[in-house]
Amino acid sequence: MANMKLLQLLESDCTLTPEQLASMAGMTVEEVKAAVKEFEAEKLILGYQAVVDWDRTQRENVTALIEVKVTPQRGEGFDRIAERIYQYDEVESVYLMSGAFDLTVIISGRTLKEVAQFVGDKLAPLEDVTGTATHFILHKYKENHLIFEKREEQEKEWIFT
Numbered sequence: 001m002a003n004m005k006l007l008q009l010l011e012s013d014c015t016l017t018p019e020q021l022a023s024m025a026g027m028t029v030e031e032v033k034a035a036v037k038e039f040e041a042e043k044l045i046l047g048y049q050a051v052v053d054w055d056r057t058q059r060e061n062v063t064a065l066i067e068v069k070v071t072p073q074r075g076e077g078f079d080r081i082a083e084r085i086y087q088y089d090e091v092e093s094v095y096l097m098s099g100a101f102d103l104t105v106i107i108s109g110r111t112l113k114e115v116a117q118f119v120g121d122k123l124a125p126l127e128d129v130t131g132t133a134t135h136f137i138l139h140k141y142k143e144n145h146l147i148f149e150k151r152e153e154q155e156k157e158w159i160f161t
Contacts, residue, residue: 003035003039005024005025005026006021006025006027006032006035006036007039007044007045009021009024009025010036010039010045012145014048014049018032018033018036051143051144051146053140053148053149055139055140055148060110060111061108061109061110062108062109062110062111062112062114062115062136062137063092063106063107063108063136063137063140064106064107064108064109064115064119064134064135064136064137065104065105065106065134065135065137066104066105066106066107066119066123066132066133066134066135067097067100067101067103067104067132067133067134067135068085068101068102068103068104068105068123068129068131068132069101069102069129069130069131069132070102070103070128070129070130071128071130072102072128073128078096078102078103080128081103081126081128081129082094082096082103084126085103085105085123085126088107088118088122088123090107090108090109090115090118090122091105091106091107092106092107092108093105093106094106101131101133105123112136115134115136116134119132119134
C-alpha cells in the first residue's frame with residue numbers, strides 16, 4: 001500500500017526529495033530510495049519529465065492528434081504497426097483505441113505543414129494504415145492533471161492623434 005502511495009506522489013511531483021516522499025508516504029528514507037530503485041529496474045517508472053507550457057515561450061510548436069485506422073496482423077494484432085509508428089521522433093504517444101478507429105497518435109512539429117508532411121509522407125503510406133484523420137490541438141487547458149494558466153493580457157497602449 002505504501003508503494004502505491006509512493007508511486008502516486010512521484011507521478012504528481014517527481015521533484016520531491018526522498019525525505020519529503022518518506023514523510024508523505026509513511027516510509028523511511030531508505031525504504032523510499034530502495035522502492036524507487038526497484039520501480040525503475042522493473043520499468044514501473046519509465047522516466048521523469050516536466051510538463052512545459054510551450055505557449056508561454058517563444059518556441060513555435062504544433063501538436064496534433066491523429067486517428068489511424070489499420071489492418072491488424074495475424075498473431076500480432078496491432079502491436080507491430082504501433083511499434084513501427086512509435087519509432088518516429090515526431091511521435092509523442094500512441095494508444096490502441098476502441099471505437100471508430102484503431103490507434104491514436106499524438107505528434108508535435110514546428111508548423112502545421114511539418115505535421116501534415118509527417119502524416120502524408122510517413123504515416124499514411126505505411127502498409128497496414130488504411131486511413132487517417134488529423135486534428136490539430138488549438139489550446140491546452142489541462143494535461144497530466146495540471147491546469148495551464150491563462151496568459152495575462154498585455155496592457156494595451158492607446159495613441160490618439
